[in-house]
Amino acid sequence: xxxxxxxAKQLLAQHGVxxxxxxxxxxxxxxxxxxxKLIASGHSRVVVKxxxxxxxxxxxxxxxxxxxxxxxxxxxxxxxxxxxAMLGQTLVTKQTGxxxxxxxxxxxxxxxxxxxxxxxxxxxxxxxxxPIVMASTEGGMDIExxxxxxxxxxxxxxxxxxxxxxxxxxxxxxxALGLKGELxxxxxxxxxxxxxxxxxxxxxxxxxxxxxxxxxxxxxxxxALDGKIGFDDNALYRHKDIQAMRDLNEEAPxxxxxxxxxxxxxxxxxxxxxxxxxxxLAMATMDIIxxxxxxxxxxxxxxxxxxxxxxxxAFKIIMQDPNVKGILVNIFGGIMDCNVIAxxxxxxxRETGLNLxxxxxxxxxxxxxGQKTLAESGLTLITGDSMADAARKVxxxxxx
Amino acid sequence: xxxxxxxxxxxxIQGITGSFGARHAQLSIDYGTQVVAGVTPGKGGQVFEHHxxxxxxxxxxxxxxxxxxxxxxxxxxxxxxxxxxILEGVDAGLDLVVAITEGIPVNDMVKVKRAMEGARTRxxxxxxxxxxxxxxxxxxxxxxxxxxxxxxxxKQGHIGVVSRSGTLTYEAVWQLTCRGVGQSTCVGxxxxxxxxxxxxxxxxxxxxxxxTHGIIMIGEIGGSAEEEAADWIRQHCRKPVxxxxxxxxxxxxxxxxxxxxxxxxxxxxxxxxxxxxKAAGIGVATTPSEMAETLLKMM
Numbered sequence: 021x022x023x024x025x026x027x028a029k030q031l032l033a034q035h036g037v038x039x040x041x042x043x044x045x046x047x048x049x050x051x052x053x054x055x056x057k058l059i060a061s062g063h064s065r066v067v068v069k070x071x072x073x074x075x076x077x078x079x080x081x082x083x084x085x086x087x088x089x090x091x092x093x094x095x096x097x098x099x100x101x102x103x104x105a106m107l108g109q110t111l112v113t114k115q116t117g118x119x120x121x122x123x124x125x126x127x128x129x130x131x132x133x134x135x136x137x138x139x140x141x142x143x144x145x146x147x148x149x150x151p152i153v154m155a156s157t158e159g160g161m162d163i164e165x166x167x168x169x170x171x172x173x174x175x176x177x178x179x180x181x182x183x184x185x186x187x188x189x190x191x192x193x194x195x196a197l198g199l200k201g202e203l204x205x206x207x208x209x210x211x212x213x214x215x216x217x218x219x220x221x222x223x224x225x226x227x228x229x230x231x232x233x234x235x236x237x238x239x240x241x242x243x244a245l246d247g248k249i250g251f252d253d254n255a256l257y258r259h260k261d262i263q264a265m266r267d268l269n270e271e272a273p274x275x276x277x278x279x280x281x282x283x284x285x286x287x288x289x290x291x292x293x294x295x296x297x298x299x300x301l302a303m304a305t306m307d308i309i310x311x312x313x314x315x316x317x318x319x320x321x322x323x324x325x326x327x328x329x330x331x332x333x334a335f336k337i338i339m340q341d342p343n344v345k346g347i348l349v350n351i352f353g354g355i356m357d358c359n360v361i362a363x364x365x366x367x368x369x370r371e372t373g374l375n376l377x378x379x380x381x382x383x384x385x386x387x388x389x390g391q392k393t394l395a396e397s398g399l400t401l402i403t404g405d406s407m408a409d410a411a412r413k414v415x416x417x418x419x420x
Numbered sequence: 421x422x423x424x425x426x427x428x429x430x431x432x433i434q435g436i437t438g439s440f441g442a443r444h445a446q447l448s449i450d451y452g453t454q455v456v457a458g459v460t461p462g463k464g465g466q467v468f469e470h471h472x473x474x475x476x477x478x479x480x481x482x483x484x485x486x487x488x489x490x491x492x493x494x495x496x497x498x499x500x501x502x503x504x505x506i507l508e509g510v511d512a513g514l515d516l517v518v519a520i521t522e523g524i525p526v527n528d529m530v531k532v533k534r535a536m537e538g539a540r541t542r543x544x545x546x547x548x549x550x551x552x553x554x555x556x557x558x559x560x561x562x563x564x565x566x567x568x569x570x571x572x573x574x575k576q577g578h579i580g581v582v583s584r585s586g587t588l589t590y591e592a593v594w595q596l597t598c599r600g601v602g603q604s605t606c607v608g609x610x611x612x613x614x615x616x617x618x619x620x621x622x623x624x625x626x627x628x629x630x631x632t633h634g635i636i637m638i639g640e641i642g643g644s645a646e647e648e649a650a651d652w653i654r655q656h657c658r659k660p661v662x663x664x665x666x667x668x669x670x671x672x673x674x675x676x677x678x679x680x681x682x683x684x685x686x687x688x689x690x691x692x693x694x695x696x697x698k699a700a701g702i703g704v705a706t707t708p709s710e711m712a713e714t715l716l717k718m719m
Binding site: 146408 | 447499500523524525526527528529530531533534535568569570572573583584585586587588589590591594611613614638640641642643644645648664666667668669670671674675676677678679680681685686690706707708709710
């Protein structure tokens with residue numbers, strides 16, 4: 021699960037990480053009021069930041085023609101005008117895809133006087149099953165590009181989970197970023213706060229890009245100018261406050277519906293829907309559709325031991341995708357009874373009045389009875405003997 | 421014969437009184453596996469009965485091991501309690517703990533891995549189908565089945581199978597069995613980003629196992645475990661290896677069902693893994709329908 025920048029900054033602030041003063045607003049009037057407050061408290065400029073779950077907002081373009089999802093303003097009226105122009109509009113960035121995302125929330129924040137930008141992130145190092153903290157002097161850049169072009173500019177500290185991140189490790193990173201004097205301690209404190217946010221909240225990623233050296237009233241300090249946090253879905257049960265931050269507007273409606281049935285569904289761009297049991301087999305089914313010249317419309321894992329009800333629910337979900345021109349069901353019924361699955365398929369097809377080509381490949385436990393159920397159903401479905409046979413048939417049916 | 425478990429391996433089941441654990445305890449007993457104990461805290465002294473088999477239940481793994489001589493465990497407890505259950509098996513000094521549970525928080529597994537450093541116990545999983553060493557009987561009965569894999573799809577023989585995915589493992593095993601080719605041991609290492617045993621760990625065991633003559637390795641997007649295994653195979657493996665990588669069509673940044681199946685930061689792509697396989701001389705199945713065929717052509 022992901023959260024918005026304003027939520028990530030709230031969580032970081034709770035763990036002692038300095039973030040700019042600001043608040044979330046969902047209408048132009050409250051944006052103006054928030055800006056007035058910031059200016060009254062001594063800030064000379066205010067930033068209006070679109071809140072969507074995607075990066076590249078600053079360089080994004082609204083479908084209305086407005087350039088930039090992040091605007092620096094010098095008075096409350098300008099904030100009001102920009103907020104009005106952004107809210108309810110669709111922002112397209114390099115991460116949203118051409119369809120873009122509707123901006124429903126804005127972060128109204130004090131602008132900072134930036135002297136230097138850094139990068140800081142905490143993630144899991146899968147190779148050693150330990151957390152790793154990464155920092156770079158190349159702040160504000162795409163870190164993947166930095167890693168590819170100048171890997172020496174990324175410094176890393178591996179964390180022993182038995183003791184957590186030690187202060188010396190945070191100081192080493194601060195020193196490697198070129199910080200001096202009091203800023204070493206400030207940088208270490210901030211880094212430890214970011215690490216604790218990652219560990220205590222069961223995050224998969226905490227990324228501060230950029231982390232900024234700013235100046236105010238002749239005094240330098242470090243501040244998290246942006247913040248991105250992704251959470252481990254498996255651990256959300258112990259973080260009710262984070263569950264409450266879920267923004268359903270940022271998720272595809274069909275994916276939300278699927279999650280209500282404990283189904284793993286991800287919408288893709290193709291026209292052949294797939295319904296499969298098991299994540300590995302579901303990925304492999306998408307791959308084999310593409311191998312035979314087709315294009316998968318979705319990833320859908322009904323689980324290793326799917327029930328008749330789940331199969332029926334899954335059918336209804338994939339049928340709602342208007343791009344779908346054919347369906348491939350690929351079930352390896354190891355323990356579960358293929359006849360139960362076949363019965364579920366027949367019921368779902370009847371109930372939904374399916375009129376698209378449907379190819380079914382069933383294998384495993386009680387498969388003969390399952391195939392008989394399909395054959396005697398009177399439904400015009402195509403059976404596949406193997407994954408390859410089924411994939412070929414569905415591609416042919418869709419392109420015919 | 422095979423690796424990790426043999427037909428006479430004594431198995432205990434943590435969570436035997438839950439519906440999931442009970443169902444698969446029954447199936448393992450039917451398969452002929454030596455299920456000698458169950459563990460459910462608070463239910464010690466009770467008996468799990470199935471088809472005339474009476475499996476004693478204990479409050480702790482340590483007691484179960486002491487009383488029955490069990491050396492391996494299957495963990496079926498819910499995700500929130502699974503890390504504790506795994507470490508209880510480690511503390512009891514079991515040789516093998518197989519964690520079937522899906523949905524364990526990643527940080528719990530980070531702690532488990534750290535706590536297991538230097539321990540004698542091997543962990544398989546979590547979020548895995550488990551292990552099967554097929555037996556000599558009808559439908560491979562008489563073997564050792566720890567976990568949730570369907571027993572009857574197996575056949576005793578000489579191919580080792582290792583995979584992150586459950587149903588894709590069954591697919592490969594079934595392709596072999598349908599061609600009359602049996603398996604030495606089939607190991608599902610699980611789809612989570614932090615797991616106890618890697619592809620490479622299992623490949624090394626297969627390489628050393630005289631009963632294993634060829635290997636099928638199934639991987640998927642995310643992480644770099646397949647690349648590490650491929651690199652070792654290139655330098656050291658004396659047996660033919662065929663492989664398949666799932667997720668060539670998966671979009672970056674999205675978790676494809678398995679918590680570990682995600683392309684992040686441009687890393688963990690199917691293309692990179694397939695390239696590593698090819699560089700190591702691993703036969704790459706171009707579709708998942710050809711996993712067995714690809715290996716058999718190499719043998």
